[in-house]
Amino acid sequence: MGKVTGFMEFERVDETYEAPVKRLHHYKEFVAALTDDEAKVQGARCMDCGIPFCNNGCPVNNIIPDFNDLVFHDDWKNALDVLQSTNNFPEFTGRICPAPCEAACTLGINSDAVGIKSIEHAIIDKGWENGWVKPQLPKTKTGKKVAVVGGGPAGMATAQQLARVGHDVTVFEKNDRVGGLLRYGIPDFKMEKWLIDRRVEQMQAEGVKFETGVFVGKEAIGAEVKNYSTKTVSPDQLMKDFDAVVIxxxxxxPRDLPVPGRELKGVHYALDFLIPQNKENAGDFKNEISAAGKHVIVIGGGDTGSDCVGTSNRHGAAKITQFELLPQPPETENKPLVWPYWPTKLRTSSSHEEGCERDWSVATKRFEGKDGKLEKLICVRLEWKDGKMTEMPNSEFEIKADLVFLAMGFVSPAAQVLNAFGVEKDARGNAKATVDGQNAYQTNVPKVFAAGDMRRGQSLVVWAIREGRQAAHAVDEYLMGSSVLPR
Known part of the structure; x- marks a missing residue:
């Protein structure tokens, strides 16, 4: 605990943003990280509360009070060591994690929570700037080979952990670059992709091999390879060549909206807009979907919808409206009722602040257009009672629309991959595997493990990192009989 009375003396200071009028003209990050002095003051606000609920609120169980204290005492290198002991990629989470740790902060019961995410951001950036983040080479090699199918944050965390204890790891990624949805689903203005490239270089130095443009399955066809240039590797080949496989x-x-007019030109899944935009930013090809001068409707009020808003604003959309099926949440949470859990409250993203009209309790009845081209939506207002929705009488309305982005969440991982391996699925279509016990993260197929979205379904990057780390422990234990890797 850096300063006993710090939580009473100092107020929370948030990271600042570049003004919307400037940032709308580029796809670069626009967040100004805390200065050293600001981070130290935020570290001083940590109460050393005895039971650090923030640790449990964080999916990777970051040792938050310890690095807060070290930052306050200007011991940045040890703060980095503490942070890296639980989190492989703090520069990712320090930028895009919604910070459930802060929702669990004890100070947050009756005041503003400690700015944990901004401190994490400051620590890892300083670590890279000073050359403290280095490859961690294994002391010995085990001779065991592991294939990791999927190069997103879960696969990257799995691969890095296994390489650091001496296994030969190869990551197979269907895209031409590593990162998965971290690279292609998240806009560059939220996280620039050179950050991923830098980590890939570190992992290569640690012995990880990356095979990009490779689809693992029976046949790479249809939606599975849209926007990708791939070759196919069969599961049988991986099972023959490797001692363990992690999917x-x-x-x-994506979740679809099967209403009349769905086939009209101008109705798209969110990723069909976001992925090509990231590829355009990378210099690959031009995004064929343009929001310039158009009336854009985003259906879905989550992070993916917000990303569509921010990208449409950068295109120069004439007007953006975002619809949410659920009622508008309260502006502030009921802290005595929900703490230390993630609260339901109104969240306004930086993309919303750039320009967007938001509306809640709205359902889309149909899309209408002319000559196969979208022109408007027919919507209805909803009434929610006891968790059930009913349409409000005489509430139907129409709204002009040139483009619609469906951002209503994702229902399952790639079934084609799971089916190719013969992996048993749960009721939601995810790989069936537990996280505890002797067979943690193991599927019904011998030596095949599953982690991240593939096992738990759509989730946060920080949960993917946690799953990857824990799966690596399970694989190491499976191969060697025991593991020194942390869970």
Whole structure:
């Protein structure tokens, strides 16, 4: 505990943003990280509360009070060591994690929570700037070979952990670059992709091999390879060549909206807009979907919907409206009722602040257009009672629409991959595997493990990292009989 009375003396200071009028003209990050002095003050606000609920609120169980204290005492290198002991990629989570740790902060019961995410961001950036983040080479090699299918955050965490204890790891990624949805689903203005490239270089130095443009399955066809240039590797080949296989792909099957007019030109899944935009930013090809000068409707109020809003704003959309099926949440949470859990409250993203009208309790009845081209939506207002929705009488309305992005979440990972391996699925279509016990993360197929979205369904990057780390422990234990890797 750096300063006993710090939580009473100092107020929370958040990271600042570049003004919307400037940031709308580029796809670069626009967040200004805390200065050293600001981070130290935020570290001083940590109460050393005895039971650090923030540790449990964080999916990777970051040792938050310890690195807060070290930052306050200007011991940045040890703060980095503490942070890296639980989190392989703090520069990812320090930028895009919604910070459930802060929702669990004890100070947050009656005041503003400690700015844990901004401190994490400051620590890892300083670590890279000073050359403290280095490859961690294994002391000995085990001779065991592991294939990781999917190069997103879960697969990257799995691969890095296994390589650091001496296994030969090869990551198979269907895209031409590593990162999965971290690279292609998240816009560059939220996280620039050179951050991933830097980690890939570190992992290569640690012995990880990356095979990009490779689809693992029976046949690479249809939606599975849209926007990709791939070759196919069969599961049988991986089972023959490797001692263990970890399936760690992302949840990419979007939830559809099967209403009349769905086939009209101008109605798209969110990723069909976001992925090509990231590829355009990388210099690959031009995004064929343009929101410039158009009336854009985003259906879905989560992070993916927000990403569509921010990208449409950068295109120069004439007007953006975002619809959510659920009622508008309260502006502030009921802390005595929900703490230390993730609260339901109104969340306004930086993309919303750039320009967007938001509406809640709205259902889309149909899309209408002319000559096969979308022109408007016919919607209805909903009434929610006891968790059930009913349409409000005489509430139907129409709204002009040139483009619609469906951002209503993702229902399952790539079934084609799971089916090719013969992996048993749960009721939601995810790989069936437990996280505890002797067979943790193991599927019904011998020596095949599953982690990340592939096992738990659509989730956060920080949960993917946790799953990857824990799966690596399970694989190491399976191969060697025991493991020194942390869970």
């Amino acid at each position: 760690s792909g992302g949840s990419e099957q």
